[in-house]
Amino acid sequence: MSEPKSLHLTAFMRPVSLHTGAWRYPGAYPDANFNLAHLKSFIQKLEAAKFDAFFMADHLAVLNMPVEALKRSHTVTSFEPFTLLSALSVVTEKIGLAATASTTYDEPYHIARRFASLDHLSNGRAAWNIVTTGNPESSKNFGRDEHVEHSERYKRAKEFYTVVTGLWDSFADDAFIRDRESGTYFDPEKLHVLNHKGDELSVKGPLNIARPVQGWPVIVQAGQSEPGRQLAAETAEVVFCSPRDLESAKALYADIKGRATAAGRDRNHLKILPAALIIVGDTVEDAKAKRLKLDSFVHYDSAIASLSIALGSDVSGFDPDGPLPADIPETNASKTSRAGVIKLAEDEKLTVRQLAQRYGGYSGLAFVGTPETIADELNTWLAEDASDGFTVVFPFLPQGLDDVTQRLVPELQRRGIFRQDYEGTTLREHLGLPRPKNQFFS
Template sequence: MARQLKLGAFLMATGHHVAAWRHPDVPAEAGLDFAHYKHLAQIAEAAKFDALFIADSLAAPTGAIASRMARSDHFEPLTLLSALSVVTERIGLIATATTSYNEPYHVARKFASLDHLSGGRSGWNLVTSDNAAEAQNFGRSEHIGHADRYRRAREFHQVVTGLWDSWEDDAFVRDKASGTYYHPEKVHLLDHVGEHFRVKGPLNVARSPQGQPVIVQAGSSELGRELAAQTAEVVFTAQTSLANAQAFYADLKGRLSRYGRSADSLKIMPGVFVVVGQTESEAREKYETFQQLVEPEVGVALLGRMLGNFDLSKYPLDGPLPELPLTESGQQSRQKLLTELAGRENLSLAELGRKIAGGRGHYSLVGTPAQIADRLQQWFEQGAADGFNVLVPHLPGGLEDFANGVVPELQRRGLFRTEYEGRTLRQNLGLARPGNRFA
C-alpha cells in the first residue's frame, strides 16, 4: 500500500485564532461545553482523522489583557478525553501532561486507564512546561530551568513506561474455579531510584490494549530533539517553510539510529494553520474577518507568551521586536522561530503579534481545498512531514471546512485513508505494539 499521511485535529475550545471567540459563529462558552467537544470529535472521526489532540496548561492567564482572550476556562484534558472515548470508536485521543508538575505514577495510571476505556486509543503528549506561571501553583517561586526540565522529563518517561510494563499481557487470568486472579510471576516491581524519583510499583492498572499508550512530544530545541529521538513515537513541531521543515525532518530522523530505532518508528507531524474557502478570495476574506477582531495589545500579549513569557507591554507597538535573552521558562525553539520571522519580514511588534494571532508561528495556509492539498502533498512527498496536526481558526466551522473540503481532496489523490486501518491509535498510525520489557 502506498504511504499515506496522518492527520491530527488540534482542538482548542473556540479555535486557534486568539480572537475567534468574538466571531458570531463561535460559541463563546465552548471551553466548558461537552456537547461542543462531542460534535468536534464526531466531525473528526467521520473524516477519518488519526487523533484528537488537546493541549494543556496548569495556570490560568489573568490580568487586563488576558481578560480579552478565551484561554482561561477549559476542561482538564484527560477528563474530557475519557468522556469523548464513550462517544467515539476509532479516533485516537491524545492529551498533554507535563513532566514538570506531575508525578510519574499519576500519569502512568491515568493514560493506562484511558487506553482501557477507549479500547486502545490513548496517547500522552509529554511536555516539560513552557509556562512559568505554573510553578507558583506547585510550591515553587521560579520555574524549573530548561536543561533541568529535560533531565527530569527523561527520567519521568523511564518511570512511566516502566510502570506500564508492570504486568505481562496475560498476567490476569481471573479463574474462579482455581481461585487464581493473576499469575504472581507475571507482575514486576519497577524499584526505580533516580535523581528525581523513587518509585517501587507495580501500577494498579493492567497492561493496556496498546501495550503502552503512544508517546507524543512537541519540543524542537536541541534538548527536545534528542529526547524525541530517544523516546517519542509522534512529534508535533512548528515550521514556517518547506526548507525548515525538511531540515528538521532529516535531522530528527537521522538521530533515531543512535537509539536503535527505524525511521518508521517516529511520525513527524508539523502544525498547519488552515483557513478554507470555496475560492481563494473567500478564504482570505474569512481570514481577514478574524484578523480585524485582533486588538494590538492582545496580539502582543500572546506574542510575549509565545516568546517565553516576556512582558512586551512597555515597548512601542510600532517599534521592532526588542532583543530578548534566551528564555529559560518558555520554548526556546519557538522563541528562535518568531525572532527569525520578525527579522525576515521586518515586522513591528504589533504586526508580529497580529501575524501569529491565528497559527502562533505554525505554517499557515489560506485558500481552496485544492490549493491547501497541494501544499500538504508537497511537504509530505518532499521529506518534510509524515502528516500534519491541523489547527483551524474557529470551531466548529473551521474543522467542518477542512473535513468537508480538504479531506476529500486528499482522499481523491490517494494521500489519505477512506477507512480506518484498525481499532487502536497504534494500528492507524502504523506504529508497532511494544513488547513487555520484563516478559
C-alpha cells in the first residue's frame, strides 16, 4: 500500500464515442462503427500513448429506447468485440484488448476458448469484462421471454467464472513437448479434465486450446450493486465503476479493496478504474464550451426521456429554453438522481434543454479542463485512494482522443504518474498483476 502509485488508463470505446451526439460533432467519423481503418488509427494512437488497454463496450441487443431516440443513436450497431479485437491485435503489439462477454447468455466453453484464443493471437493481451447483462431486451434474443433475475444472474456468473478459469487450466503450461523423435505431441499427465457439475452449469472439459499466454486473461468486472461488488472483490483484477464524485469514489474504493482483503486477496492485485469522460481545452472555459457544444448535438426529442427518468418527472411540458422549474415533485424512485439534476442545473446554469442534452448524451463522471487542471484532478483521485487510474471515455473522435493522448498524457508523464513506455509485453505486466498459477499443476 505504501508503494508509489501511478495511473492505469484504459480506453472505453464505442467506435464513434459513447456520447450519443458525438457523430454530429465537427470532424467526427459517423461511419466508424463499420470502418476498421478508423478503429486501427484509434488503437494505434492509444498504444503510442501507452494506454493499458482498449476496452470495447458491448450490448447483446439493440437497446430498448423510444424510436425517436433510437433513430438518432450511432451506438445501436457496431462490430462484435471478439472479431474486432482479434483484427486489432494484428495491428498493435503491446496494448491490452478487453472484450465484454456475458455469463447469462453464453456458454463457458465458448467464452473460455475465445478469450484463450485472443490471448494467444495477441501474445498475452486479452481481458474479459464479465457482465451479467442487465438489459432486458437481451433475454428476448436468447430464447427467454422473461429477463433473468438479478441474484440468479450473479449466482450463475460466479459459477461461470469458476468453470472458465478451470477450463483455462486444462493444460499445464509445459504440456506441449512436441517430441518428434518419440512422436509425443503433449504429455497426457499434464492434461486436466474439469468434470464440473454445479447448480447452474455442467461442463466436462478439457478446453481444446493451450493455456493462455497470461495463464488467465485479465478479469474485469463492472457493477456497483451489492452482489456486483462482492463478485468483483472475489474475482476481478480490474474494477470498472461509475462513481459520481471523489467522495463516493473513495467510499467505493475502500469498500471493494476491503472486501478483496477479506476474501484473502492482495489488494494491489485489484485495480479500480472509474469511468470518466475527459474533455481537454485550451482553458477551462474552452473545455466547458466544447462540452456544451457536444451536448447540443443531442436532439431534444431524444433527450427528454433521459431527463424525465433522472428527475422522476415527465419534463415534456417544460419550456426547453427556460430554467428547471422549482416545484418538481420528489419521488422515491429517483431521490439521489433528482438532487443531482437540480444541483447540476444550479452549478452550470443549464436550461431544461441543456440538462436533457447532458442526460441524453453522457452524464457520468467527467473531467473538463486544461491538461494541467485535469492532471491535478486525476492526481488527487490517485493520491486520495479514490482510484488506481481511469477507464477513459472520449467525448468525440478522433479529436477528443487526440486531445487526451497528445495533450493530457504528456502532462501526466511529465508529473511521473503515467508510464513513459511499456515495461512488459502482456496486459498483466502493464497492470502489475501476477500471472495465475495453474490450479491443477504445480
